[in-house]
Amino acid sequence: MTLREDSVGVEDLVLLEPLEEESMLKNLQLRYENREIYTYIGNVLISVNPYQQLPIYGPELIAKYQECTFYELKPHIYALANMAYQSLTSRDRDQCILITGESGAGKTEASKLVMSYVAAVCGKGEQVNLVKEQLLQSNPVLEAFGNAKTIRNDNSSRFGKYMDIEFDFKGSPLGGVITNYLLEKSRVVKQLKGERNFHIFYQLLAGADAQLLKALKLERDTGGYAYLNREVSRVDGMDDASNFQSVQSAMTVIGFSEKEIRWVLEVTALVLKLGNVELSDEFQANGISASGISDGRGVQEIGEMMGLDSKELERALCSRTMATAKEKVVTALNVVQAQYARDALAKNIYSRLFNWIVNRINESIKVGTGEMKKVMGVLDIYGFEILEDNSFEQFVINYCNEKLQQVFIELTLKEEQEEYKNEGIPWKKVDYFDNGIICNLIEHNQRGILAMLDEECLRPGVVSDTTFLAKLNQLFSKHDYYESKVTQNAQRQYDHTMGLSCFRICHYAGKVTYNVNGFIDKNNDLLFRDLSQAMWKAKHPLLRSLFPEGDPKQASHKRPPTAGAQFKSSVAVLMKNLYAKNPNYIRCIKPNEHQKRGQFSWELVATQTRYLGLLENVRVRRAGYAFRQRYRPFLERYRLLSRSTWPRWNGGDREGVEKILGELTTCTSEEITFGKTKIFIKSPNTLFFLEEQRRLRIQQLATLIQKIYRGWRCRTHYQQMRKSQILISSWFRGTKQKQRYGKMKASALLIQAFVRGWKARKDYRKYFRSGAALTLSSFIYKSLAQKFLLGLKNNLPSTSVLDKKWPEAPYKCFTTANRELQLLHHQWKCKKFRDQLSPKQAELLREKLCASELFKGKKAAYPPSVPIPFHGDYVGLRGNPKLQKLASGEEGPVLMAETVRKVNRGNGKTSSRTLLLTKGHVILTDSKKSQAKTVIGLESVAGVSVTSFKDGLFGLHLSEISSVGSKGDFLLVSEHVVELLTKMYRAVLDTTQKQLPVTVAEQFSLRFKEGNVTVKVIQGPAGNASGKLSCKKKGSHGLEVTV
């Protein structure tokens, strides 16, 4: 038991001071308001429903609680589950966890938390996980079929459930068995205002797809079903459609086959449809009222789904067969009876379906009989109920709770007192209310209420609820816990709350008034044989199997056990089961009636704590000693308080504890008692004192540990640093010296090598001829050059001047020489060529050379002139005596004789002239006349102008001072203009030693007597190679020539 600094209020009510109802409630309220919903009374857990999701669950917390013992952490359901599971595995004791409380107090949630805890901490593996899944998945299925929305709880369990989880010796789950108690089947046909039918109906209608709905002959609207409360069809925060999917998948996990799931849904749908069967009044021929089915289609569909003739069904619903010893009599039922029969059938089908589902789950999760197993039972059963109108159901439920209170008393209060006895501690008995007497009142085999009821049900003659009540009044007139109008009247009490048809039982948890109406019927719980036989005849496999008593072969006239007797025996089995196990209690408390978070209704909680007997529980636990613990854990916890037991103790546990407590003066002998195995402490204050001392001592020890640890840490740190520093500096120095040594060694070696080399060279020089290498290399070079030159000689290209081919140099070093040689060879070839020319040819070439210098690249007429040799004579001078005569007066031969055309300066027309060029003159003559028309001395020729085109036009400029010059310049056209001008140029050079200016231009100016004329030459469209040209005068000073 720890008293944590952060605890809100008191975590264990045993330590509450002062111990009163008010302080207890205050403590619970304080804790509840601080979201601490769990509180202990010793090892009993009180859980107050938080009505909100708190962050206190999940794998991390499970792990935390798994590692700690019960009191080490805050009170929690995990701590209780852990204790039970540990005790199961390590002490080999079967456990049961009893969860009790009012409707909506959180029992089912608590049972799920326990199961999830156990599932999380127990072993793992494929098989184990499957079992765990099946156990966990049984919850949604059972909740769908067995839970419903009530005014108290949106997810109220309408059946009691006890689940045995079975484990192997290692603590891994093997499987389990579920026992269900008394499903509230009246809900199937009728619900209170604001309540719903079982969840599955709504889930089916909301979640089934259109195809499934059609197959089940259902429609989606819940309003269309008489058995479903029309005003409430939804529950806030509950998604019926998705829950339907979860239920189906859960059924699959558990092991339901597709077919079985379908059967279950079909039977569920059948129940819904039965509700819509409308019955109407009919009269038989003899005037006795009978009934019939007004909606034939509905019954038709039900019949089809059941696999039963609808007539058969109608007969079963509307009539009853009475078998006497001699004959069978069929009587018609009136509408009310028929409706009763219909509802009875619906209720029976549904409750039997529920039982079938539980059995089917059990089949999946059952464990082989041969296996050794340990068991943990979890009981989630309806709590004590006081309604406005209490009937048979409340009676049996409250009876069950009385029995559970018995278990609580037997196992907790009695056990507590037994412990003192066993420990040999003087003990004064504490009184508590033992409800055995009430249990007896109800269950006594001969004189109990249930026995009376059975007797009444079996008794021949007129039997009714009133005769039953009369019997009770007679039997229990003097019973302290029984009251009714009759007993009150006998004692002259007046109580207006007590009805005539009521009796009251003073339960341990409060007085409850029951109305006897319906007791007999409900206890009989008989289904007309006609109905069960009809159901057995149905072809639907599941439906048929639910009514085995309908088989005529098995029909026995023995009455089946009554509902009360069945319940009593199942409670007896449960009790036997629980007594055989170690109990763990979870007492659930509902903090308010509105399912609201944060609201704490003082009155409501007070009532619950009263009937749960919490205060008595604390009192008994504390009457003697508030705290007890085995010596070993006590010694472990407090041994640090004494120098003799700390840090080491070699003696026994009890001696150690005595030593510790002996040293503490506050722990007087009245306060402390030493049992056989446990130490008992009377008041919580002593424990608080011990805890406080422990806290202080822990602080001291923590400081000591801290001090030593810090010193040790600093020391080791310093030593490490020192060691490291030395290591680093030694490595550094070593490396430095090594480097220095390496350098010195390398230098010494170098010097040595040089000296040795020098010495060796000195010694060996005399053995070598100097310059050998040079000789060798020049020899090699020479031989290479020789090879190259010889190769060249044998491989010379042709002697043609035009052949430019030359072999490549074989080595790079010969490239320049090779180029020189190529040049030389070329020049040599040219020289050779020149040498073989005759003087005439040489002259001709000189002229050609001169022509090239003058016109190459300048005039278009040049290139065509190159291959044509210069003839000089184009007029047949030899055969023309006239011209010979004309030239006879000239020095030297006629250089050029040609017919040219002269452009008339006046009109631009041309006239033919013969031109003779001699060494001294240019002679122009009319072709027909033998006299020279114009003789121009070469010294008077000042220059010539030609165009760049292909034409033969040229301007002959004369110097002004000459006599001919005064007449003006000539504009002539020659067919051999290149030859003519070349020859003229050379002649001028020979005669005057001056170079004749030759201008190449498209525009030049000619000087005439009348003045200067600018000749502009334009190229004609065809280039006009034929020599034809046209001149146009452009004003008085312009001439445009198109060539």
Ligand SMILES: Nc1ncnc2c1ncn2[C@@H]1O[C@H](COP(=O)(O)OP(=O)(O)OP(=O)(O)O)[C@@H](O)[C@H]1O
């Ligand atoms: N520990 C919890 N944490 C959060 N909510 C809880 C807790 N326990 C209960 N509740 C809320 O209270 C509601 C009622 O709880 P639960 O169904 O367990 O009551 P019950 O005691 O089983 O009632 P009934 O007897 O009607 O079946 C739950 O649906 C849930 O909303």
Ligand SMILES: [Mg+2]
């Ligand atoms: Mg429940």
